[in-house]
Amino acid sequence: MSDITDLPAPQGGPADGPAIALRGLGKRFGDLIAVKGIDLDVPRGSFFGLVGPNGAGKTTTLSMVTGLLRPDAGQAFVLGRDVWSDPVASKRLIGVLPDGLKLFDRLTGLQLITYAGLLRGMSRELASERAAELVAALGLTEAQGKLVVDYSAGMTKKVTLASALVHGPRVLVLDEPFEAVDPVSAATIRRILSGFVESGGTVVLSSHVMDLVERICTHVAVISDGTVLATGELDAVRGGRTLEERFVDLVGGSTEVVGLSWLRTSSD
């Protein structure tokens, strides 16, 4: 616990070196090169959106930043600490919400959040105190005593987010945090994340909902086919158009529908 509270306060302002820096990060699965040597800087204090089509390599990239997937090439730094050569220090600094991984879902919500805190080496008092606070903030109070396996998809996202927040990270890495979350819960999550960024933290999230990224993010990176197509402040990237138009433009591919005439049932 003292390890966490003794950390230097977040140094606001993007000038102080990036919160996350990727250098030549690459990963291949058999014949498929999922991430092709990415260079990317996530400024401190930014609300960073990672957008890209399905299969672009978003999850793979984020997994390599969070220590879940060993890269085949390159390095990833969190606040200057190399994730793969100094995992203990870097993992202490980040909170992670992965997408599509299971949870210890036979614990109750409250137990799961406390468990995440204890695994981080926090004292039980602090962990359970913060777990209770997070449960209240995320509106899970009524469900805190239920098994996570019985949660809806949106509640599961929220309890995972709480597990990522419990140790007070400096950087949050969230893979599809708003997927399957209802609008009310999404607003709650957004407020919590905005508060986190205002107090000097950094949030990286991936999404393919352009509207949402446009509304909340200060910076974006567009990745497709394992490479970064554009990155920078939101306004610079979208260049006067909507993010969605710019995105389709960058990623290419036609939105025209070819064929499927049999689907138009008017001939019935």
Place this chain on the structure above:
Amino acid sequence: MVAHLVRLKLTLLRNIFRRSLAQAIGAVVGIVYFAVLVAGLAVILATFRASLDAARVVIPLAGAAGIILWTVVPLFSFGSDPTLDPGRFATFAVPHRDLAVGLLAAALVGLPAIASTVLSLGVVVAWSHTALSTAVAVVATAIGLLTAITTSRWVSAIMTSAISSRRGRDVVAVLGLLLLVVIGPAVSVVANLGTDLRELATTAAGIVAWSPLGWAWAAPGDVAAGDLGNGIVRLLLAAGLLVVVFQLWSRVLRDEVDNPRAVSRTDSGASLGDDLGLLARLPGTPLGAVAARVLTYWRRDPRYQISMAMTPLVPLALLVPFIAGDVPWTPLLMGPLVAFLLGWSEHNAVAYESDALWLHVVSGVSGRDDRRGRIVPALLLAAVLVPVYVLVGVAVARRWDLLPAVLGLSVGLLGSGYAVSSVMNVVLPYPVPESGDSPFNAPPGAAGITIAAQSLASLATIALTAPTTLLAWLAWQGSAWAGWAAGLVGVCLGVVVGLVGVGAGARLYDRRAPELLSTLRRT
């Protein structure tokens, strides 16, 4: 439809070899091992061609045993393959009959079916006395094999739906217990019945040949012996049985497809209270948290409950030969057996959590805390069960002089088991039923690797305990010093091997946690 399902099954079989190299090797070793075993058995069956009388005793019994094995074994180990789980086809509008036939054809493609087919070839050879008997043998054996597979599907389907309701689970558990209780007296009755084993077998074969289990297997023997009438009657009865079983199975299949249980969740999701449970009772450290979480899982996850319920019961089976057959030494092995099971059963524990392990990885939990935390619950259980069974075993056998040797062997096996398990968990996790699935459901195409990993874990555990086992054996032979030496060596070696193994597992985990996570995601 049939072709589709068969192709699906073939793809799954091929995919066994497309996992990691270690798993592919494991699968190949498992398959080769069993191929040799099966081929040997088939040759033995074929040699019964030399004696028609012997064949008419052995083959109906073996065939009936085959049908029973097909029915019972999947319930306990490999399970009904969930790719062939009828519930999965609920969203596709497939005609019931096509689905039933297709699923059967797909079941025929699996490794167990191939093994059974090879054995059946041995049976056909054994009956090939005349042209007519050979022809009948081909038909009857095919009927027998199909009956075995269809019955297996049918019973698995019933059991899976039974087990997914709480009442059903209780009923199955009670039936299992009853079976265990009945085995003992049954064995002793049989043992007292016939002093002449051959006479007993002949009587049994006579009964079995006229039971539904034996019709198909006995019919060719009648024909070969010239008793055409009996042969035809049995063949017709066997064919009729196959039709009946197929109809029964089709009906269960229709229910499953029309009311898929996978979609509806029966669990009410009742609140368990705001208490932290065991997390509040064990030390508030990463190690304590892991231990508390594993203990909580033991209470809440049916997959663990099955093995929790079986482990303390299995050693009781050793009492059967003691009571029934006056074998004086089997109770002594109760303590060592329960110790072996407790250590060994941990060897794939991490796979049950699947990729939920990510939380440990992103939290930077050290290998030491992870490995040791997982062992704590099993140690707590061992601290109760092992002394009880050691004492009970020694008391039942009235060999208090062997107490040190038995205790040493137990502790040795426990330590070796934990050591092997700690390493195996990281190196070779293999697929298990998913959380929420029936504990009797096995993942597709995993039988080979499962057998290989389980054999490897057993062999390694036994090998690491070899010195103690040798001393214990000498003690049984009457050497007094060896008994005390076995006790001393067993306890010391058990503790040392255990610590070294858990340490090695921890270092491996530190180095390979992300790779372990990738493997768990794939399996």
